[in-house]
Amino acid sequence: MYTHQDNKVTGLTVAYIGGGSRGWAWGFMRDIISDGQISGTVRLYDIDREAAERNQKIGTMLAAHPDAASKWTFEVSSSLQEALT
Numbered sequence: 812m813y814t815h816q817d818n819k820v821t822g823l824t825v826a827y828i829g830g831g832s833r834g835w836a837w838g839f840m841r842d843i844i845s846d847g848q849i850s851g852t853v854r855l856y857d858i859d860r861e862a863a864e865r866n867q868k869i870g871t872m873l874a875a876h877p878d879a880a881s882k883w884t885f886e887v888s889s890s891l892q893e894a895l896t
Contacts, residue, residue: 823851826894830855830887831862840870840885847880855887856894863887 814821825843830836830853843849853870857863870885888894 818848820849821851823849825851825853826888827853827855828891828894829857830866830894831857831859832866833862836866837869840866840873840883844870844873844876844879844881844883850881850883852884852886854894855885856891860887860889 827836827839836855840853843853855863855866855870864887867885867887870883873879874883874885
């Protein structure tokens with residue numbers, strides 16, 4: 812469940828299908844982490860689970876950076892259904 816207050820949205824859940832991609836995923840992660848008005852959880856799902864796990868580590872590292880403007884959690888989903896619900 813997300814909330815909206817003071818021009819900020821928190822508690823968003825984003826299902827990233829194809830969450831093991833490299834270039835686009837990394838740019839997406841940087842973009843959302845640098846936006847101080849949104850925060851939440853990204854559920855990464857990919858048929859290549861190892862690639863999704865690699866992106867989870869990268870997203871977690873980016874989110875922990877001192878310059879991160881928002882708080883995001885990155886999770887790997889085992890199935891498409893899990894990512895979407």
